[in-house]
Amino acid sequence: MSDYKYSIEAKNVNKTFYKKNQEVKALIDFSISIKRGTIHGLLGPNGAGKSTFINILGGLVKKNSGEVNICGINIDQNIKLSKFKIGIVPQELNIDPFFSPAELLELQAGLYGVPKKKRKTDEILENLKLTEQRNAYARTLSGGMRRRLLIGKALVHDPEIIILDEPTAGVDIDIRTSVWNYIKNISKQGKTICLTTHYLEEAENLCDNISIINFGKKIIEGSKSELLSIISKKSVSFVLNKDISIPKDLDDYNPTYSDGILKLNYDKNQTNIKEIIDILDKNKIEFKEINTVEGDLEDVFLKVINNKNAKA
Ligand SMILES: Nc1ncnc2c1ncn2[C@@H]1O[C@H](COP(=O)(O)OP(=O)(O)OP(=O)(O)O)[C@@H](O)[C@H]1O
Numbered sequence: 001m002s003d004y005k006y007s008i009e010a011k012n013v014n015k016t017f018y019k020k021n022q023e024v025k026a027l028i029d030f031s032i033s034i035k036r037g038t039i040h041g042l043l044g045p046n047g048a049g050k051s052t053f054i055n056i057l058g059g060l061v062k063k064n065s066g067e068v069n070i071c072g073i074n075i076d077q078n079i080k081l082s083k084f085k086i087g088i089v090p091q092e093l094n095i096d097p098f099f100s101p102a103e104l105l106e107l108q109a110g111l112y113g114v115p116k117k118k119r120k121t122d123e124i125l126e127n128l129k130l131t132e133q134r135n136a137y138a139r140t141l142s143g144g145m146r147r148r149l150l151i152g153k154a155l156v157h158d159p160e161i162i163i164l165d166e167p168t169a170g171v172d173i174d175i176r177t178s179v180w181n182y183i184k185n186i187s188k189q190g191k192t193i194c195l196t197t198h199y200l201e202e203a204e205n206l207c208d209n210i211s212i213i214n215f216g217k218k219i220i221e222g223s224k225s226e227l228l229s230i231i232s233k234k235s236v237s238f239v240l241n242k243d244i245s246i247p248k249d250l251d252d253y254n255p256t257y258s259d260g261i262l263k264l265n266y267d268k269n270q271t272n273i274k275e276i277i278d279i280l281d282k283n284k285i286e287f288k289e290i291n292t293v294e295g296d297l298e299d300v301f302l303k304v305i306n307n308k309n310a311k312a
């Protein structure tokens with residue numbers, strides 16, 4: 001097995017589309033390094049350039065410039081080999097309606113030259129909870145079933161990297177959880193996974209590392225916890241014993257008071273909650289309950305994108 005640290009390494013990739021004579025810069029000097037064996041999330045709003053990047057990896061879109069290596073293989077030098085290293089689950093549900101799931105997986109395995117003995121059609125169908133639909137026409141499958149079948153199609157040649165473009169779009173909560181578990185299982189087998197998602201909960205649940213992109217540019221990249229530490233704002237609410245008027249000492253904390261609840265915001269890097277409680281004590285404000293809320297990835301996402309837009 002060849003030795004490489006990054007399953008996917010892209011440097012300064014540019015892609016411009018021309019739509020009705022208008023230039024659309026889908027990727028601008030886009031670089032990314034996805035560590036082998038990790039689950040990497042690609043996040044960004046609609047039109048950010050996520051699918052364009054994925055399509056470049058799969059050889060469906062040609063980049064204008066830059067370098068891309070897949071498992072250490074430069075795609076410009078050997079697209080055929082690099083394509084074998086990845087399995088892509090596309091964003092669109094493009095499934096031939098007249099084949100059954102089993103036939104589609106067999107066909108795909110044939111395309112990749114997987115010998116009959118090595119095919120895992122039934123195992124894949126079972127893992128994706130499609131055994132019952134094994135021989136049904138694909139056109140009779142629900143959206144969630146189609147999405148799972150597409151995941152199966154990407155796995156037939158046992159690729160080292162699995163790329164999922166919105167793996168759970170339009171999939172119900174139950175199935176979403178089972179797709180997540182399935183992705184985690186594939187990851188445990190040592191595969192590298194790259195996924196795009198609009199569900200921040202999904203990224204929080206699955207990803208080791210995350211890149212956020214917007215307008216074709218990478219805005220930020222880091223481990224999930226690094227990204228979470230960007231937002232240092234915390235909010236705290238006190239359920240009070242009796243009505244108060246807000247003391248001036250609390251002005252720095254954006255105080256609001258209604259229905260017996262006093263809400264304050266503070267920067268946890270600068271303020272210790274003890275300081276706030278001391279102010280309450282000093283003002284003889286008694287509370288019977290205290291709740292703190294920390295930011296999640298959604299806050300990171302909004303914060304970095306808003307900062308970027310504000311600067312632009
Ligand atoms: N084949 C194409 N021809 C012209 N423009 C394109 C083409 N493919 C993508 N684009 C444009 O490139 C930009 C990036 O699109 P892309 O599909 O990569 O975004 P995305 O991040 O995947 O968005 P979404 O979250 O909506 O899937 C968009 O402005 C899109 O309109």
Ligand SMILES: [Mg+2]
Pocket residue numbers: 050051052091165
């Ligand atoms: Mg997309």
